[in-house]
Amino acid sequence: MQAFISEIVPAGSVDFSKDLFMKIYFSGCDFKCSYCNTPDLLETKFDHVVELKDIKKEIERQAGTVKGVLITGGEPCFQRQALLNLLTHCKSLKLDTIIHTNGSKPDVLKSLLKNELLTQVIMDFKSPFTKTFEKITKSQTFFKPTNDIMKDLLETLKLLRQYDEKTKILFRTTVVPGLLFRKEDFLEMAKEIESILCSWELKAFSNSVVLDKQMRNITRPTQTFLENIITYLKKEIPNLNVKIV
Numbered sequence: 276m277q278a279f280i281s282e283i284v285p286a287g288s289v290d291f292s293k294d295l296f297m298k299i300y301f302s303g304c305d306f307k308c309s310y311c312n313t314p315d316l317l318e319t320k321f322d323h324v325v326e327l328k329d330i331k332k333e334i335e336r337q338a339g340t341v342k343g344v345l346i347t348g349g350e351p352c353f354q355r356q357a358l359l360n361l362l363t364h365c366k367s368l369k370l371d372t373i374i375h376t377n378g379s380k381p382d383v384l385k386s387l388l389k390n391e392l393l394t395q396v397i398m399d400f401k402s403p404f405t406k407t408f409e410k411i412t413k414s415q416t417f418f419k420p421t422n423d424i425m426k427d428l429l430e431t432l433k434l435l436r437q438y439d440e441k442t443k444i445l446f447r448t449t450v451v452p453g454l455l456f457r458k459e460d461f462l463e464m465a466k467e468i469e470s471i472l473c474s475w476e477l478k479a480f481s482n483s484v485v486l487d488k489q490m491r492n493i494t495r496p497t498q499t500f501l502e503n504i505i506t507y508l509k510k511e512i513p514n515l516n517v518k519i520v
């Protein structure tokens with residue numbers, strides 16, 4: 276079996292754990308976020324085609340060194356069979372398995388969760404389900420309007436709510452001046468996830484690598500700005516497990 280995989284980092288550090296993880300970058304994504312910091316991974320390219328048996332050998336080689344495997348992208352859920360195949364192999368090696376997703380493919384995520392193939396799900400929670408969502412993700416197509424995409428994401432949240440005791444859930448949101456910065460927007464997002472056993476990380480937009488060159492003119496929000504959002508959210512929903520990273 277083949278897959279579109281652009282890069283493998285054999286044993287790298289990750290920001291959410293002290294342990295080493297093998298990182299596998301799947302290519303292809305259905306969103307086109309203007310602030311995307313992996314623009315080279317948005318298309319599936321011929322030179323990204325790899326044999327999964329070679330990736331599995333590399334996982335076996337690293338199994339004694341790493342705690343687990345983090346599959347990211349791009350959007351890994353685009354390649355369902357390859358994901359099932361690789362994660363099943365990781366499970367047989369007793370490795371932790373983490374997927375980093377934009378949440379747009381609830382059916383794929385469901386099959387992974389149902390088969391107990393994931394230790395953790397990291398979901399980019401882009402925005403509230405309002406007009407801001409399309410502004411950020413530029414995800415609608417001729418075949419799929421934004422409302423249908425947002426319905427899929429709501430389905431993913433429902434799914435994560437069902438599995439939050441078996442699988443660790445982490446949401447991540449990028450705070451972007453001019454796009455996602457109003458405290459009311461964050462409160463609306465908080466209300467969507469407050470009943471999920473999860474943690475939520477807010478991170479400041481960075482203009483060092485971006486898909487849309489115009490985003491280079493936008494400056495990073497200050498730490499104080501982010502702290503004010505957190506203070507507001509905690510006041511409104513005291514039990515919310517939200518922090519700045």
Ligand code: SF4
Nearest residue numbers: 304306308311349377
């Ligand atoms: S930031 Fe957006 S466009 Fe980039 S990989 Fe993630 S979901 Fe896709």
